[in-house]
Structure formats: structure tokens, C-alpha cells
Amino acid sequence: DTGVSQDPRHKITKRGQNVTFRCDPISEHNRLYWYRQTLGQGPEFLTYFQNEAQLEKSRLLSDRFSAERPKGSFSTLEIQRTEQGDSAMYLCASSKTGFTEAFFGQGTRLTVV
Amino acid sequence: AQTVTQSQPEMSVQEAETVTLSCTYDTSESDYYLFWYKQPPSRQMILVIRQEAYKQQNATENRFSVNFQKAAKSFSLKISDSQLGDAAMYFCAYRNAGGTSYGKLTFGQGTILTVHP
Numbered sequence: 671d672t673g674v675s676q677d678p679r680h681k682i683t684k685r686g687q688n689v690t691f692r693c694d695p696i697s698e699h700n701r702l703y704w705y706r707q708t709l710g711q712g713p714e715f716l717t718y719f720q721n722e723a724q725l726e727k728s729r730l731l732s733d734r735f736s737a738e739r740p741k742g743s744f745s746t747l748e749i750q751r752t753e754q755g756d757s758a759m760y761l762c763a764s765s766k767t768g769f770t771e772a773f774f775g776q777g778t779r780l781t782v783v
Numbered sequence: 784a785q786t787v788t789q790s791q792p793e794m795s796v797q798e799a800e801t802v803t804l805s806c807t808y809d810t811s812e813s814d815y816y817l818f819w820y821k822q823p824p825s826r827q828m829i830l831v832i833r834q835e836a837y838k839q840q841n842a843t844e845n846r847f848s849v850n851f852q853k854a855a856k857s858f859s860l861k862i863s864d865s866q867l868g869d870a871a872m873y874f875c876a877y878r879n880a881g882g883t884s885y886g887k888l889t890f891g892q893g894t895i896l897t898v899h900p
Contacts (some may be wrong), residue, residue, distance in 0.1 A: 712874050712890030770816050774828040
């Protein structure tokens with residue numbers, strides 16, 4: 671088990687394009703989180719999955735954002751009609767119910783030009 | 784809503800010396816967890832140390848220890864015998880212990896730690 675894996679590591683896209691990121695959590699981790707981190711700031715919570723159910727979404731997650739976790743394994747985060755303000759690091763984390771520690775992936779750095 | 788504040792954007796320390804990073808938080812909950820995470824440049828965030836709010840004893844992990852002051856809502860991190868590998872961005876984070884928190888973390892703004900040889 672190599673930890674939480676995110677793909678791609680970097681993505682440059684033109685404004686208005688759609689992008690999709692993938693997160694593979696640690697196996698047997700039923701909880702999965704997405705966070706957004708802008709330069710020089712702390713991560714901000716976006717959304718949470720318990721198994722395949724999306725149980726919480728932040729107000730930061732506008733209608734252009736959608737996340738899925740089919741079959742409770744990997745998760746995808748899609749941003750439609752990207753804007754320059756979407757440029758950030760998108761972090762995925764996973765944990766197991768009953769355990770306090772969350773493990774983070776290396777993140778996907780998105781640059782919208 | 785909970786908030787976490789790190790008032791030191793940058794700190795520096797000489798190798799082998801001790802440095803303390805500050806963190807304050809605000810919550811109306813009585814049961815929660817506090818964490819310090821380390822984020823090296825271009826690398827993933829890793830947990831440094833964890834404190835359960837119901838525990839009065841301060842957590843310690845090797846060279847890392849915390850000063851948890853529940854009444855003051857303060858949670859500082861002390862790094863002893865600093866090493867070059869300690870250079871990173873450090874985040875203080877809060878998590879509710881139960882209810883519908885689902886383990887969601889609230890982070891501070893971070894402190895960049897530089898270690899000078």
C-alpha cells in the first residue's frame with residue numbers, strides 16, 4: 671500500500687475548459703475528503719465521502735464542481751468551465767472510521783490560464 | 784463554525800536549536816482533536832502530532848511536543864534539536880470528535896519554518 675495517490679500531479683488548462691482529477695485512497699479507508707489549497711494558505715474543505723455516499727459539501731463547491739466516488743473506491747473531482755480563480759492545489763485525503771488520522775495525497779496543482 | 788489561527792507566517796531556527804510555533808483556535812465544542820501537519824515543498828502533508836482535547840497531558844512525539852492550553856484555546860508546537868529536514872510549512876488543524884463532523888479538518892494559514900545550518 672503506497673498511500674493516497676492523486677493523478678495528475680499537475681494540470682494546466684485554458685479558461686473555460688473542463689478538468690477532472692482522480693484520487694485513489696488507501697485501501698480499506700472508507701472516508702475520503704477533498705480540500706483546496708491556494709498559494710500560501712491552509713487547505714479548505716470541499717467535500718466528504720463515506721464509502722460511495724457524498725455526505726457533506728462546502729459552500730466553496732460551486733455548481734461547476736462535482737465529485738463522485740463510485741463503488742466507494744477511487745474518487746473524481748470535476749471542474750467545469752474553469753476560471754482563473756480555480757487555480758489551486760487540490761488535495762485528497764482518506765481515513766478510516768474510528769481512527770483520527772487522515773492521510774493526504776501529494777495533490778493536483780491546477781493552473782488555469 | 785470553528786476557526787484556527789496561526790499568527791506567525793514565517794519562523795526560522797538554527798540547526799540543533801528549539802523553536803515554538805503558535806496556534807489558537809475557536810470552538811464551542813468540548814470534545815475535539817488538534818493536529819500539527821507538516822508539508823514539505825512539493826511533497827504531501829504528513830501528521831506530526833495529535834492531541835485529544837479530553838487529555839490533560841501534552842502529547843509528545845520524539846523531538847516534537849505540544850503545549851495544549853484548553854481554557855486559552857491555544858495549541859503550540861515545540862520542535863527541539865531542529866534538523867534541516869524539519870524545514871517545511873506547518874499547519875495547525877482542528878477536528879470535532881463526534882456528531883456529524885465526519886473527520887473534517889479545519890486548518891490554520893500555516894507557518895513556514897526555515898532551518899539554518
